[in-house]
Amino acid sequence: MRDEFTSKTREILFKRAGARCANPNCRKPTFAAHKDINKFISIGVAAHITAAEIGGPRYDPSMTSKERKSADNGIWLCQDHAKLIDSDELKYTVDIIKEWRTLSEKAALFDLEQISASTDKDITEDKKIIRFFSQCFDRPAFQDEFMQEGSIEAFDKAIEDTIIAINVGCLRDRNGDILFQSYGKSYLSNHEWRAKMDSIVDILRAIRSRYQLAIKLGQLHIGSEYEGKQFYNFYDHELAKWFDETRGQAIYLFSTICVEAGISKLVFPRKRKSKYN
Ligand SMILES: [Zn+2]
Structure with a gap:
């Protein structure tokens, strides 16, 4: 028998998450108005962290039925991310969720x-928050051009970490330790800056999707990792250019905020010494 959440527990979960998807990489609103004035649309799911029944993802036989039904065993997610955590229980562990x-x-x-x-x-x-975002962008994934056989930090992870930092205001290093702690973009009181940060997150998400697709399609080959560095080999030069230009757009947009905030702006690509001299 499934240990379902009660409607009260569901309510606790979505309200604690601010009615948004609790994947820090997403934070998408999960409720909106229905055309019928008496109804609303919901794309949110009260997901079980350890499964509601035997055989389900992350099922923990040591837990009681009461514990399984408790708010402590739940998380509010959008439909996509509720599905995602259940499709790879090795990656999406109890600790990560x-x-x-x-x-x-x-x-x-x-x-x-x-x-x-x-x-x-x-x-x-607001300036403090922008300064924090500036620290988040200050890494090779945003500053070095993709060049054939160039070496760069683990790119996808760096982009993902940055999206999380912009959304929730917490930047961590590879060991999960907090590097910088500030506020997420929704805390900005300047509406224009907030809208620009929303656009930047959209651009970064597009970069991640394209990156994952490029690997699937064999347009991009990733070499062995050494101390967080990877070697990238683009078989499609137009695509490498797309990555460079798209990152450039995100950095440009951010730089316009920096200028208004009076803090030093970022430049892409960063000037680097040629390897031939
Ligand atoms: Zn989501």
């Missing part, structure tokens, strides 16, 4: 604090 939940609950709380405190929050706070 609980980490998602913690980060998203924190982000939801920040959103709420922002609403109640917005009147006396000023540009100084």
Whole structure:
């Protein structure tokens, strides 16, 4: 028998997540208005962290039925990410899912604090957040051109970490330790900057999707990893150019915010010494 959540537990889960998908990489709203004034649309799912029944993903036989039904064993996700965590239980472990939940609950709380405190929050706070984002972009994945047989940090992971940092305001290193702690983009009181950060996240998501597709299609070959460095070999030079230009767009957009905030802007690609001299 499945240990389903009660409607009360579901409510607790979505409200704690701020009614958004609790994947920090997503944070998509999960509710909206239906055309019928008495209805609403929901694309949210109260997902079990350890499965509701034997044989399901991450099923833990040591848990009681009550524990399995508890809010502590649940996470609010959009339909896509509820499906994702159940399609690869080796990758999406209990620890990782609980980490998602913690980060998203924190982000939801920040959103709420922002609403109640917005009147006396000023540009100084926004600048601090922009400075934090600037630190997040200050890495090879955003500064070095893809060149044949060039070496760069693990690219996809770097982009993913940056999206999470922009969404929830927490940047971690490869060991999961916190490098910088600030606020996510929804905390910005400048609406234009917030809209630009939304666009930047959309661009970064597009880069990740294209990257994953390129590997599937064999347009990109990744060499062996050494201390977080990888070698990239593009078999499609137009595609390499697309990556460079698209990253350039994200950096350009961010730089326009930096200029307005009066902090030093980022440049892509970073000037580097030619390997021939
Ligand atoms: Zn999602």
